[in-house]
Amino acid sequence: MTVRICITGAAGRMGRTLIEAIALADNGVQLRAALEQPGSSLVGADAGELAGLGRNGVLVADNLAAVIDEFDVLVDFTVPTATLANIALCAEHGKAVVIGTTGFTVEQQQQIDLAASRVPICKASNFSSGVNLCFKLLDMAARVLGDEVDVEIVEAHHRHKIDAPSGTALAMGGVVANALGRDLAEVAVYGREGQTGARDRDTIGFATIRAGDIVGDHTVVFAAEGERIEITHKASSRMSFARGAVRAAGWVVRREPGLYDMQDVLGIRG
Ligand SMILES: NC(=O)C1=CN([C@@H]2O[C@H](COP(=O)(O)OP(=O)(O)OC[C@H]3O[C@@H](n4cnc5c(N)ncnc54)[C@H](OP(=O)(O)O)[C@@H]3O)[C@@H](O)[C@H]2O)C=CC1
């Protein structure tokens, strides 16, 4: 069975990479619709040309409702407000969704949970296999090292990124906090300045770098007296995210309504 995909944010950094990843995929997926914001100068452009692949006959549209019957699964890497509007429409029309957008508030996440009670949604802060393997390594490291270490998370991204810390850094913090029996909302420290006082062992610190064209680097430091362990992932191409999202699209379309993530797609949950 062919899985028909619609991409929102088609002209964005991830949108263009997704168009290429779908063209290269071997899991029966096909690009059927590509959307940009109303008013974008790219509406009407050929999606294949946008991605530098040559014409593929899919013209960029600006109205999700108008193409709703042309796809089975929406792949959305945009901004939180746009994602929420898009999933509301998908929930009404029984369309599966892959969400890559990051930076949702707690209230916005509740809206995603609600939509997932009606349609299958796969949401991940990071669709690369490497990062998802790191989540497992972090869980193991935190459980072994326990309360004997200070945990700090450092992330670096390109200068255009609009949310901080990255969704991946927050997810990594969540994995470590969960393994140590802590509540991330209570123990997270986002940046330090001035007379901070000595470090509290229970905290999990976050530091953010925004510079140039860095695709996405994450390091979690577990530091004790006399030694430290660092678990690092460095993405050098957005294709690592796009490949995972396209795999997730082929997977989620066959699922019952519910909220899934990349651990489910890779079969490494638990
Ligand atoms: N989960 C993962 O593995 C990954 C997640 N991401 C996340 O994906 C998201 C997008 O990243 P990236 O591609 O770099 O960002 P870009 O800014 O390059 O692309 C965002 C796209 O969304 C469109 N957009 C912005 N606002 C709206 C709106 N109000 N309505 C409709 N469309 C809109 C933009 O259109 P326009 O150009 O006209 O503004 C653009 O096409 C971010 O949240 C990022 O953190 C990124 C990489 C991997």
Ligand SMILES: O=C(O)C1=N[C@H](C(=O)O)C[C@H](O)C1
């Ligand atoms: O905005 C990005 O570029 C990325 N965003 C995601 C995040 O916030 O974690 C994933 C990846 O690191 C790239």
